[in-house]
Amino acid sequence: MELVAKAAVICVVVALTALLLERDTPELGLLLTLAAVAAVMTYALSFYQQVREMLEALMDQAGLDSSLFAPILKIVAISLIARLGSDVCKDSGHGALASLMDMAGTVCALLAAQPLLERTLALLLGWGGQA
Amino acid sequence: MDIDLIFKIAAIGIIVAVLNQLLVRSGREEQALMTTLAGLVVVLMILVREISDLFQLIKTLFQF
Numbered sequence: 165m166e167l168v169a170k171a172a173v174i175c176v177v178v179a180l181t182a183l184l185l186e187r188d189t190p191e192l193g194l195l196l197t198l199a200a201v202a203a204v205m206t207y208a209l210s211f212y213q214q215v216r217e218m219l220e221a222l223m224d225q226a227g228l229d230s231s232l233f234a235p236i237l238k239i240v241a242i243s244l245i246a247r248l249g250s251d252v253c254k255d256s257g258h259g260a261l262a263s264l265m266d267m268a269g270t271v272c273a274l275l276a277a278q279p280l281l282e283r284t285l286a287l288l289l290g291w292g293g294q295a
Numbered sequence: 296m297d298i299d300l301i302f303k304i305a306a307i308g309i310i311v312a313v314l315n316q317l318l319v320r321s322g323r324e325e326q327a328l329m330t331t332l333a334g335l336v337v338v339l340m341i342l343v344r345e346i347s348d349l350f351q352l353i354k355t356l357f358q359f
Contacts, residue, residue, distance in 0.1 A: 170296060178301060185308040188315050189331055192308040195338045199304045202345045207296040212356055234358050241357035245350075 171204050194256050201248055238276040242269055304338050
């Protein structure tokens with residue numbers, strides 16, 4: 165709750181200041197937005213360790229291998245970075261760069277999901293062999 | 296949370312904007328451009344380190 169309140173206050177104050185700066189120096193307004201992104205994201209991710217511990221305990225209870233879970237975490241990180249990068253590009257008025265960033269994120273996510281896809285395929289082929 | 300960083304960048308931005316206006320009004324457009332560029336470089340130098348730290352944190356947290 166504290167995190168949301170702090171993030172909301174900071175984002176609103178930064179948005180107002182960025183609007184003020186964009187009148188004369190639009191590039192500094194964008195950099196201010198980037199600074200807020202870095203600060204708030206670092207703060208939010210400092211709480212993520214607890215969530216990860218809980219997820220790992222769940223995986224242990226379910227008896228699943230951690231190698232199955234690692235690609236999912238990677239894809240979450242890739243989507244976070246791609247989404248933020250794309251939105252910052254959109255804010256600066258560069259739609260083409262934003263689309264490119266989205267595409268790069270999609271390709272990276274597919275690459276990260278490759279081990280999972282391969283294992284699913286192997287499982288399906290195994291079932292096919294048994295039948 | 297590193298709020299000092301945000302305030303620092305906002306302060307630099309406001310100072311650069313004021314200087315820019317002053318120099319443009321007094322007819323020194325080239326110097327105004329140089330001031331804006333200097334401010335941009337200073338803020339970029341601060342921010343690049345911060346973003347690199349953020350990426351490093353993401354790498355460790357998400358097991359890259």
